Amino acid sequence: MTSQNKKKEEELIKLFDKAPIKKTFGMTFHYDQGSAIFELPYNPGLDHALGGTHGGVIATLLDNAGWFTVALYYDTWIATSEFQTRLLEPVTKETLISRGWIIRQGKTLSVAGMEVKTSSGKLIATGTGSFVVTSVPYNIFQS
Template sequence: MARSRTFEWGDPQVSAAAVGRASGLEFLRDVLAGRLPAPPIAATLNFTLHEVESGRAVFTMEPGEEHYNPIGSVHGGVYATLLDSAAGCAVQSTLPAGTGYTSLDLNVKFLRPITVDTGKVRAVGTVLSQGRRTALAQAELFDSTDRLLAHATSSCMIFPVPAR
């Protein structure tokens, strides 16, 4: 039986234009509060920024069949997207105004399968080390009973954002 899902997203250019105007933490708090639209990937995969503080970002997602791979569990790319988002936004939360970042790499370890029966999952990103040009962050993906489902590390490049 065919299934469908409909979703909406805000204009990504609105958020992109705001990057660097304020600190990374202020930017992420504006996304969290709905003053800036979340990125379209959040609507596509149905995940949300749940909390943010300096050096830490948490995303949550309720897994659905639309996230499945051909063997009946959540696709590894969904894990990776959540982990990359949490690690990257943890780095972003530490950046001063006029600064941006991008992921240089992502190393993911898949530990447990996720299905619709897993329930809500959360990806917790934290900054491990930060310099002027690069940062190292990790992210852990947990189920509702705090079982570790996956772990990732990410190196991020930090750069000045041109005034817009």
Template sequence: MTQTQRPAHEFETESRTFSWATPGQGDLAKLVELDGLGQLHAMRDGLMPPPPIMATLGFTDLRAERGRVVVEMPAAEFHYNPLGGVHGGVIATMLDTGAGCAVHSTLAVGELYTSVDLTVKFLRPVTVDSGLLTCEGTVIQRGRRTALAQAQLTDGAGRLVAHATSTCLIMRPGE
């Protein structure tokens, strides 16, 4: 070790503890009878657990209507990359959640979806000073087999910090 290096145990550290509900809990028989918007509302109402990624990243809100979803998360230091900004992967995950859940809100009973692609444009730096991050996802076009959605991420001051588009594949049981 050179004189300019410090052992890792000498750096100040912080910790974070979180918990999540194991996926697949709740009254699954009733949940599979719901359309996509109903499933998102079941998460909101506590009838179905939210996906663990929401706890992992610290999402604080999810609001859904058909074809539109809003998710929120305060920017935090545990989101940081080595250069002191929110990691692009965290931003991309928020955008993927917004776009994907917007498509989810359009699903008929029994339909499923998966993301085919996600194209992200990072427009400005995001730090803890950015405050509450709000992602709005909307469906641009919904077909029988595919859907195109977009998501916009704004900071606490309402400035656009990132944008994404996503194509999703719509599947039916047995496919």
């Protein structure tokens, strides 16, 4: 990994650290070999009425993993255009880990694959997402 990529990873992690959703959900985030990895400890406040983790929470993990993976490779803002979620298994009372990877990197559109597993390795959801590359400058920390 180049020092430039490492710097970008650090900037994106700082960006996420400022996001209110991080505190609300209790997620942590890091990079591993160019893939964004999110970890969500079990939180009963994110369960549906029957006690399982709500599908919208799982979709959020997928979107975050895709967006932050793609964002690493561009110098302008990207925006989620669409994403597909496939919920494969219900999950209750477990830590969830999402991961993203690049499927296609283009000038104006990037496509990512995403997955969510339990901390024991059980695959519970997969997804793909399209992310539009905007012309908005990527100046996160300039006041």
